[in-house]
Amino acid sequence: MALVQTQFKDAIGTIVLSHPRKHNALSRELVAELIAALEEFRSAGARAVILRALPGAKVWSAGHDVAELPEGRRDPLGWDDPLRNLVRSIETHPAPIIAMIEGTVWGGAVETILACDIVVAVPDSTFAVTPARLGVPYNVSGMVSFMSAGSLRIVKELAFTGSPISAERAERVGMINHVVGADELESFCRDLAQTIAANAPLSVASMKEQLRVLAGAKPVSPRGFEKVQGLRRMVYDSLDYAEGIRAFKEKRAPHFVGR
Numbered sequence: 001m002a003l004v005q006t007q008f009k010d011a012i013g014t015i016v017l018s019h020p021r022k023h024n025a026l027s028r029e030l031v032a033e034l035i036a037a038l039e040e041f042r043s044a045g046a047r048a049v050i051l052r053a054l055p056g057a058k059v060w061s062a063g064h065d066v067a068e069l070p071e072g073r074r075d076p077l078g079w080d081d082p083l084r085n086l087v088r089s090i091e092t093h094p095a096p097i098i099a100m101i102e103g104t105v106w107g108g109a110v111e112t113i114l115a116c117d118i119v120v121a122v123p124d125s126t127f128a129v130t131p132a133r134l135g136v137p138y139n140v141s142g143m144v145s146f147m148s149a150g151s152l153r154i155v156k157e158l159a160f161t162g163s164p165i166s167a168e169r170a171e172r173v174g175m176i177n178h179v180v181g182a183d184e185l186e187s188f189c190r191d192l193a194q195t196i197a198a199n200a201p202l203s204v205a206s207m208k209e210q211l212r213v214l215a216g217a218k219p220v221s222p223r224g225f226e227k228v229q230g231l232r233r234m235v236y237d238s239l240d241y242a243e244g245i246r247a248f249k250e251k252r253a254p255h256f257v258g259r
C-alpha cells in the first residue's frame with residue numbers, strides 16, 4: 001500500500017503523506033517513498049513541490065517512527081537514519097518545497113518542514129520539538145536546522161519544554177512563513193508554487209543551494225564536534241534514553257532519573 005500519493009502538473013509536484021493510521025510517522029518505508037517521489041520530480045523538471053498530508057489531517061506527521069529507534073547503545077539519529085536522509089533530500093532538491101500544514105507536527109517532522117523552503121499552516125496547527133520528551137539526543141545537523149528557523153531563545157524553549165507552539169506564534173517568531181485559513185490553504189500554496197514555477201528555474205535552484213551552503217556554514221572545530229558527539233553518546237547510552245523509548249511503546253509517561 002502506498003504511504004504517499006504524488007501528482008505532477010504544470011511543472012509542480014505534489015506529495016501527499018497518506019498513512020493516517022500511524023499519523024504519517026516517518027518510517028523507513030514512508031521516507032523511501034517520499035525520497036523516490038522527490039527524485040521522480042527532479043527528473044521531470046519540477047519547478048516547485050508541495051508537501052502535504054491528506055486534506056483535513058488532524059496530525060500532519062507524528063515524527064520519527066519511534067518503533068524504528070534503537071533501544072540504546074547506538075546513535076538513534078546517525079547519518080543513514082531515514083529522517084537524516086529525508087532532510088538532506090529536501091534540502092538538496094533543486095526546486096523549492098512548500099510545506100502545506102494542517103494538523104499537528106511532531107519531532108523529526110518539525111525538522112522536516114523546517115528543511116522545506118516555505119511553510120504555510122492553518123491557524124490550529126501546532127509544532128512540537130520532542131527529543132527531551134523521549135530522552136533522545138538530537139543530532140548536530142538537526143540542531144543547525146532548528147537554529148536557522150528561529151532565535152536561539154525560541155529554539156531553547158521548544159527543545160527544553162517539548163511543548164507544542166501554535167502556528168500563530170511560529171509565524172510571529174519567523175519559524176513559518178504564513179498562517180492562512182483552512183478554506184484557502186490549497187489555493188494559497190498552489191498560487192505560491194505557480195509564482196515560483198514561472199520564474200527562472202536555474203536562478204531559483206542556484207539561490208536555494210547557495211542559501212543551504214551559507215546557512216549551514218557553522219564553524220565547529222574537530223574538538224568541538226567530538227565533544228558534542230561524546231555528549232550525545234552519553235545520552236543514547238543512558239537509562240533515560242532506554243526509558244523514553246520503552247515508555248512510548250508501553251503507552252505510559254516516562255520516569256527520567258537523570259542517568
Ligand code: LCV
Pocket residue numbers: 021022023025059062063064065066067069104106107108109129130131132133134136137138
Ligand atoms: C511510531 C506512532 C508515532 C510515532 N512513531 O493517536 O524529535 S525526536 O528526537 O523526538 C524524534 C526521535 C522523533 O521524531 O520522535 C517522535 C516524536 N513524536 C511524538 O512524540 C508524537 C508521538 N505521537 C503522539 O503523541 C500521538 O500519537 C499524537 C498526539 C500524534 C496523536 O495521538 P492519537 O491519540 O490521536 P495514537 O497515539 O493512538 O496513535 C495512533 C497510532 O500511531 C502510532 C501509535 O503508536 C498508534 O499506533 P497503535 O494503534 O498501533 O498503538 N504512532 C503515533 N506516533 N512517532 N508510531
